[in-house]
Amino acid sequence: AQTVTQSQPEMSVQEAETVTLSCTYDTSESDYYLFWYKQPPSRQMILVIRQEAYKQQNATENRFSVNFQKAAKSFSLKISDSQLGDAAMYFCAYRSPNYGGATNKLIFGTGTLLAVQP
Amino acid sequence: SAVISQKPSRDICQRGTSLTIQCQVDSQVTMMFWYRQQPGQSLTLIATANQGSEATYESGFVIDKFPISRPNLTFSTLTVSNMSPEDSSIYLCSVASTWNTEAFFGQGTRLTVV
Numbered sequence: 765a766q767t768v769t770q771s772q773p774e775m776s777v778q779e780a781e782t783v784t785l786s787c788t789y790d791t792s793e794s795d796y797y798l799f800w801y802k803q804p805p806s807r808q809m810i811l812v813i814r815q816e817a818y819k820q821q822n823a824t825e826n827r828f829s830v831n832f833q834k835a836a837k838s839f840s841l842k843i844s845d846s847q848l849g850d851a852a853m854y855f856c857a858y859r860s861p862n863y864g865g866a867t868n869k870l871i872f873g874t875g876t877l878l879a880v881q882p
Numbered sequence: 883s884a885v886i887s888q889k890p891s892r893d894i895c896q897r898g899t900s901l902t903i904q905c906q907v908d909s910q911v912t913m914m915f916w917y918r919q920q921p922g923q924s925l926t927l928i929a930t931a932n933q934g935s936e937a938t939y940e941s942g943f944v945i946d947k948f949p950i951s952r953p954n955l956t957f958s959t960l961t962v963s964n965m966s967p968e969d970s971s972i973y974l975c976s977v978a979s980t981w982n983t984e985a986f987f988g989q990g991t992r993l994t995v996v
């Protein structure tokens with residue numbers, strides 16, 4: 765079974781600085797999807813960025829980028845020019861490809877609570 | 883992206899009672915899911931809601947405790963039955979329009995059982 769591990773329960777960053785959140789996963793599959801979700805106090809889960817395992821190029825969305833190391837099964841999130849609105853819980857998630865009727869379910873890590881200091 | 887309306891947003895319930903949570907999507911979606919997020923914890927999938935058939939439950943979750951309906955491609959309900967304080971959690975509805983797209987979430991229902 766696949767597992768997702770986030771080893772940093774809490775992180776803190778100064779406004780305008782850069783922070784990296786770590787995520788590792790375990791799988792025997794060669795094709796899969798990885799995601800970072802943000803959950804602010806409002807509870808709304810917001811997709812930050814996604815990465816397809818077959819793509820070697822790291823995904824980027826504005827100030828958010830990932831460092832995807834497939835061989836190491838590592839998927840870290842870098843937030844540049846941190847803003848107060850980035851403060852939230854961040855979850856790393858894994859999803860299998862849809863082969864043989866597998867569901868589109870997500871397997872989540874335990875989350876990293878990010879604080880942004882003004 | 884889909885717009886997901888989840889109701890109620892929060893509730894406080896007496897133990898032994900049941901609560902039904904609704905999830906309405908503004909467009910037809912292939913997949914609908916129900917997750918539970920216990921206090922300070924990550925999200926765990928309860929079940930996949932299947933349109934026109936019985937839901938597919940994950941290990942540790944049973945239909946008698948968490949009956950799910952999905953009468954069409956835009957609506958689903960999750961009932962938390964015979965509640966105990968251990969059921970106090972956030973329950974989230976999630977949808978995906980095709981097999982290979984990301985999932986979107988409702989704002990969640992914060993349930994407190996007293």
